[in-house]
Amino acid sequence: MSAIGPEIERxxxxxxxxxxxxxxxxxxxxxxxxxxxxxxxxxxxxxxTDAARAIKTCEICGNLDTASPCALCCDxxxxxxxxxxxxxxxDLWALERAGVFKGRYHVLGGALSAxxxxxxxxxxxxxxxxxxxxxxxxxxxxxxxTVEGQTTAHYLLDALAETGVKVxxxxxxxxxxxxxxxxxxxxxxxxxKARRSL
Amino acid sequence: MSAIGPEIERxxxxxxxxxxxxxxxxxxxxxxxxxxxxxxxxxxxxxxTDAARAIKTCEICGNLDTASPCALCCDxxxxxxxxxxxxxxxDLWALERAGVFKGRYHVLGGALSAxxxxxxxxxxxxxxxxxxxxxxxxxxxxxxxTVEGQTTAHYLLDALAETGVKVxxxxxxxxxxxxxxxxxxxxxxxxxKARRSL
Numbered sequence: 001m002s003a004i005g006p007e008i009e010r011x012x013x014x015x016x017x018x019x020x021x022x023x024x025x026x027x028x029x030x031x032x033x034x035x036x037x038x039x040x041x042x043x044x045x046x047x048x049t050d051a052a053r054a055i056k057t058c059e060i061c062g063n064l065d066t067a068s069p070c071a072l073c074c075d076x077x078x079x080x081x082x083x084x085x086x087x088x089x090x091d092l093w094a095l096e097r098a099g100v101f102k103g104r105y106h107v108l109g110g111a112l113s114a115x116x117x118x119x120x121x122x123x124x125x126x127x128x129x130x131x132x133x134x135x136x137x138x139x140x141x142x143x144x145x146t147v148e149g150q151t152t153a154h155y156l157l158d159a160l161a162e163t164g165v166k167v168x169x170x171x172x173x174x175x176x177x178x179x180x181x182x183x184x185x186x187x188x189x190x191x192x193k194a195r196r197s198l
Numbered sequence: 199m200s201a202i203g204p205e206i207e208r209x210x211x212x213x214x215x216x217x218x219x220x221x222x223x224x225x226x227x228x229x230x231x232x233x234x235x236x237x238x239x240x241x242x243x244x245x246x247t248d249a250a251r252a253i254k255t256c257e258i259c260g261n262l263d264t265a266s267p268c269a270l271c272c273d274x275x276x277x278x279x280x281x282x283x284x285x286x287x288x289d290l291w292a293l294e295r296a297g298v299f300k301g302r303y304h305v306l307g308g309a310l311s312a313x314x315x316x317x318x319x320x321x322x323x324x325x326x327x328x329x330x331x332x333x334x335x336x337x338x339x340x341x342x343x344t345v346e347g348q349t350t351a352h353y354l355l356d357a358l359a360e361t362g363v364k365v366x367x368x369x370x371x372x373x374x375x376x377x378x379x380x381x382x383x384x385x386x387x388x389x390x391k392a393r394r395s396l
Contacts, residue, residue, distance in 0.1 A: 003261070003269075003270060003290060003291055003294035004291060004294075005252075005253070005263055005264050005269070007245070007248050007249045007252050007253060007264060008249060008253065008262065010245050010248075010249075011242075011245045011246065011249045014238065014241055014242045014245050015216075015242070017238055018213075018219075018227040018230060018231070018238075019223070019226050019227055019230050020218065020219055020223035020226060020227060021216075021218055021219070021227075025217070025218035027288065027291065028217050028218060028288065029216040029217055029218060029219075030249075031262075031286070031287055031288050032216060032217050033216070033246065033249075033250075034249065034250075034253055034262050034287075037250050037253075040212065040215055040216075041246055041249070041250045042246075042247075042250050043212055044209075044212045044213070044246055045243050045244075045246035045247045045250065046243075047205070047208050047209045047212050048209065048231065048239055048240075048242055048243035048246070049240075049243045050205050050208075051205045051206060051208075051209045051228075051231075051232065051239070052231075052232075052235050052239045052240050052243065054203075054205050055203075055205060055206065055232055055235075063201070064206065064229075064232050065203055066203050066205060071201075071203070072201060088229070089229055089232075090225065090226065090229050092201060093201055093202060093225065093229075096201035096202075
């Protein structure tokens with residue numbers, strides 16, 4: 001007989017499926033939850049139920065929100081003629097935290113990857129091309145600077161050629177606060193090539 | 199206006215309170231949950247609700263279980279004359295996973311710490327002394343080998359003196375699979391002092 005009952009065992013197993021938590025940290029998290037039943041465990045159960053019920057995927061851009069179309073797609077103050085294409089909702093959140101972009105988004109839902117079997121058909125590419133044809137003037141490809149991200153960007157550049165829309169990508173270079181000594185050759189080389197006069 | 203609605207924001211805030219998850223990994227976890235609503239998010243909400251409702255703290259040993267007294271305290275096959283004192287339920291779980299101990303447990307609920315204001319009154323010390331007086335023959339102090347754990351063990355040794363029960367502690371030494379080169383001086387010194395003839 002195990003010292004851990006089935007209720008706790010099941011909780012640990014589910015927590016261990018979260019990214020960033022392994023079996024050991026899932027046990028710690030479960031124990032912490034059990035110790036903080038009223039201030040953490042029950043509110044978390046409620047927050048999960050609420051979010052699972054309320055959150056929808058936006059039919060236009062693929063963002064997650066309580067409404068579809070999402071608040072970003074419905075916001076009349078956002079520039080509809082500029083689309084920023086991201087791999088994932090997390091990237092959209094990151095750009096919104098930075099507050100640098102005031103246009104609209106398009107969430108692909110991943111990046112092309114032969115290894116993981118992610119083909120263009122599994123990404124929201126068709127809807128991007130449809131949107132590109134509806135009065136869009138610029139499409140910013142904000143993919144990750146990984147092999148998959150850059151492969152996806154190249155693929156999209158080809159796929160979007162027929163629409164005639166201007167396609168741009170984020171600049172590569174030295175991250176703000178970054179030290180040259182710690183940067184890889186690829187970043188340094190990109191930063192050199194894209195150097196600007198002062 | 200934030201791109202993250204209040205439901206997701208609240209979920210992220212609660213997830214960030216789990217040990218092992220910071221704000222960034224909580225965002226990743228929330229997003230992962232939202233993408234796996236049916237296979238992960240709803241089952242997790244249910245598991246949390248179930249566990250919060252079902253799990254009690256054992257009135258005898260301080261273990262967490264669906265019943266109080268807990269299954270370990272009620273198991274007639276376990277040796278009631280040997281008590282193993284641990285700081286936390288996680289330590290009890292670890293010992294049960296190892297399957298080395300077939301007596302009963304006593305969970306202190308922490309270790310003495312002047313820094314964190316953990317005094318003997320905040321630990322389950324009184325109930326330990328009461329149990330020690332009821333036909334117990336050996337008390338194994340299985341505290342962590344930290345300053346707090348060892349302080350607690352010394353305190354308990356004094357506090358248990360009046361009961362006349364034999365008090366032991368876990369051996370210190372080289373962990374199984376451990377390489378000497380990577381061990382600290384304290385461990386090496388303890389392993390040397392406790393060396394055994396072959």
